[in-house]
Amino acid sequence: MLIGELSRRTGVSERLLRYYERTELINSRRRANGYRDYDDRTVETVHRVRALLAAGLPTRTIRQILPCTHDTAALRPCPGVLTSLRDQLDILDQRAADLETARRLLRQTIAATENTTDGVPAPGTRTSTPR
CATH class of the missing domain: 1.10.1660.10 (Multidrug-efflux Transporter Regulator; Chain: A; Domain 2)
Incomplete structure (x- = not known):
């Protein structure tokens, strides 16, 4: 065909x-x-x-x-198949962990941004000093 x-x-x-x-x-x-x-x-x-x-x-x-x-x-x-599949699963697990870290950081950034007004922290909001 x-x-x-x-x-x-x-x-x-x-x-x-x-x-x-x-x-x-x-x-x-x-x-x-x-x-x-x-x-x-x-x-x-x-x-x-x-x-x-x-x-x-x-x-x-x-x-x-x-x-x-x-x-x-x-x-x-087949020789090597299970090893290849397990290796790929390890890679995917690491990617999933990295994505979860990124999601957590993004949620924290969103929450911190929601607590500011016009770039000024809302009263009672803790801010960190850049290092």
């Missing part, structure tokens, strides 16, 4: 499908006219890629574990 048909069947833009091919997540054959020709199985592969991206995995990890997938998100045991 041509890239336009693959795009219609998967809901993924042609540009993104070309990116997936450049990063070796999918592959195609070239027709005599140079057009990309995708196998019908590529539809399911694109769906797997999308599911793994939604799980927060980067394309380099997806490329490593994609051969181990057998449906949308389940994996067969």
Whole structure:
């Protein structure tokens, strides 16, 4: 099938499908006219890629574990897969902790700002001296 048909069947833009091919997540054959020709199985592969991206995995990890997938998100045991998944989970946990810190600081900034009038602290509001 041509890239336009693959795009219609998967809901993924042609540009993104070309990116997936450049990063070796999918592959195609070239027709005599140079057009990309995708196998019908590529539809399911694109769906797997999308599911793994939604799980927060980067394309380099997806490329490593994609051969181990057998449906949308389940994996067969393959060397290094669990290590890669655990490493990615650690990265996501750290990002979540960083975001929570940023949220807390933003809430404090909003609260402090709400307690000021025209840049002057409201009566009874403690302020800190810049260091």
